[in-house]
Amino acid sequence: MAGLNRRDVLTMLGCSAAAWPLTTPMAFAALPSDNRLVVVVLRGAMDGMDALRPYGDPHLATLRPDFALGPQSGATDLTGFHALHPGLGPLLPLWRAGDLGFVQAVSTPYRSGRSHFDGQDILEAGTAGDVPPLRGRDGWLNRLLPLIPGAHGRTAFAVGRDEMLILRGPANHASWAPDARLDLAPATADLLLHSYHDDTLFRESAETALGLSGSVAQVAGKRGQELFAFAAGQLMQDARIAALSLGGWDSHRQQERQLQRGFTALSAGLLRLRDDLGPVWDKTMVVVMTEFGRTAFQNGTQGTDHGTGGTMILAGGALRGGKVWGDWPGLAEVQLLDRRDLMPTRDVRAYAAWALHGLFGTGHAALSSVVFPGLDMGPDPGLMA
């Protein structure tokens, strides 16, 4: 081992830290689709009526008198009815290019409470509204994997430290937290691999970890950006699906400040993804989901409380965007659910299912039984560019 440095070791392994893992044309050829899917879970219940503000509804100003709403308060008008949260302003070029869209008044089938934990579990498990069992719970992306011909252990990546139930399950997938430092001096890394040489499990895990830890240049400061950067790096290789989550959306107080931060980070992440993916962006769809929406009216602390109907954000070059999907239920008191929440007009899973159908060719029967049990996919919303 003496005289062997880390680069030699990595060369012996047939790779370099900059180009890991070695991807073969076979890996690409084995997949029926060259498309990519990124699922972003916004944990804490993102206020969809603040992301995409339905200022054209006459009741909105009454329900949210202290909130900034439409163009008259500086928000950019999108449709003559909807205005964009300023934190999402950096995404306007995407909207104009048809690479950004929204689905309004959607929710999971969860109705039995407004618990973040149950709501997220149901969103990620993709169930028909029941809280998944404590044991053996799996996520809808995991159930999708066996339906993708040629899918392997690196087709789908869970990115980040948050537990991603959405990918949990028996189908093999990869996971990595890009903020793992693994800041070993090169000589120490060499010695580590030397001591792992005879233990296959440790050796292979360490080799992969050392490779992955060098695969993304650190992104300083911007929350969540390294997740998108890492996802892009994997999607440029043989990964086709990446799932990650961003927290900090539970805006009970001082919502304006809190969501400005959140949407700014989300915008930066999506732009980073687009930039890093380059030409692959055109084959990519990003699906941004949250466990439920928030109350139609503001509360007493300049925030909103847990609600039901919310907004899904879609992005990517594979999207035929520049539009808002979904029926608007109205904000008159009688139109609200329980006199407080935006009434969902469609199951958010239907849009996810149509995205999977468009990206990977997954059949309707499997989508509405295996991936999303009990789902009525309904008419094709025409998401694909």
Place this chain on the structure above:
Amino acid sequence: MKSTLAAIRFGTGLSPDHAPPAGAAAILADLDGPDTAAATFAIVPWSARMATIQDFGRRRRERRDGDAQMEAFRVVNRRLSDGYHRDLMQTLRRAATAPVGFRDRLAWFWAGHFAVADGAGHLRRSVGSYHDGAIRPNVSGRFADLLRAAVTHPAMLAYLDQSRSIGPNSPRGRRGGGVNENLAREVLELHTLGVDGGYDQTDVRQLSELLTGLGIDRNGKTTFRASFVEPGSETVMGRAYGGDTPNRHDIAEVLEDLSVHPATARHLSRKLAVHFIADVPPADMVEAMAATWARTGGMLRAVYATMLDHPAAWDPELRKARKPLDMVAAALRATGSAGRLSDQPMKFVRDNLTSPLERMGQPWLRPPGPDGWPEEAAAWITPQGLAARLDWITDFVGWLDPVPDPRAFVDTALGPLAGPRTRFAADAAEDRAAGVGLILASPNFQRR
């Protein structure tokens, strides 16, 4: 070699402060003695935790009433969260300073077997008290006592929805509600007989009806609610229990029978052997343990003695990976640095122990489900899990003052288990910290 294996396979590792146990007799003798570690590093009892949780609920409702109320809420919230980190600190100090640590290892094993995860309500930052009150004092006696303590503990009743289960023909049930089978199913499938234990859906249903009286009172204690009990007798595994008069003794009785059922003996003997010895343990070891289980009526100490009596218990090949909690405890122990935890603020514990454990895949008090933590090394030594271990080791070595000399530390931490590759790496490291880190990172230390 045998004493080293005794220390790392059945205890919490080698220590500069304690000679390793010579073998099976020394391991068991330690278990027979008083639990001095628990007394020295105390954990808040369940009843006190429940009082804090009640206070938490009240303060949370009132927190929007004014700044003082909000502050009072923050104080009680902090108290719960500090307690959660303190439980981890105490758990690690016990394991790092115990003469052997077999009791700690058993407590972790059985806490995983009777898994309850941290959550809301009664389970808000309180699970450490369940471990300390129901599991740890019962790890060396009759399995029946451990089973009853765990299954009827309010933590378990809350976790597996038992407190919502109502007999449909009970006085209370006529006003609505129904049976929840969750606890009954897990008792049969996980806690006792095992999935191949020969029960069927009827047994699950009957047991769930028999358990309908178990609930949680307003002080967070287990209570028997006669008005919730499904009337009539229930038949579980061929034996009828109970009658028309609700009686909490019926529940004790069925657990007693399940605790000595041959399927339970096999299932749990095997699970112990898988945990301590190898993912595929020798069949004759499991058979011998199950035979002891049958002969003694489920005396756990005797079952452990049978396991320790088998030659495979002393096979020098290290087949298992230390779980993150075990690894962290062993590192504190090997470096003699548990004392560093004595006057630290909880933020230190959170940043240096709780958060790293989560990154390694073992969030404190939050097993992934009622089936506890996975056993196989491959579930833990993933790229992400190993990277988190290596990051923690790098930081941990930075706490050490002074950093030990790797040439001596390799013997302190590994004894005769130090392989030539680990010794080479420790010798060749560019500085002491790197050398100590490589020793802790080595398969010789990460495995047991």
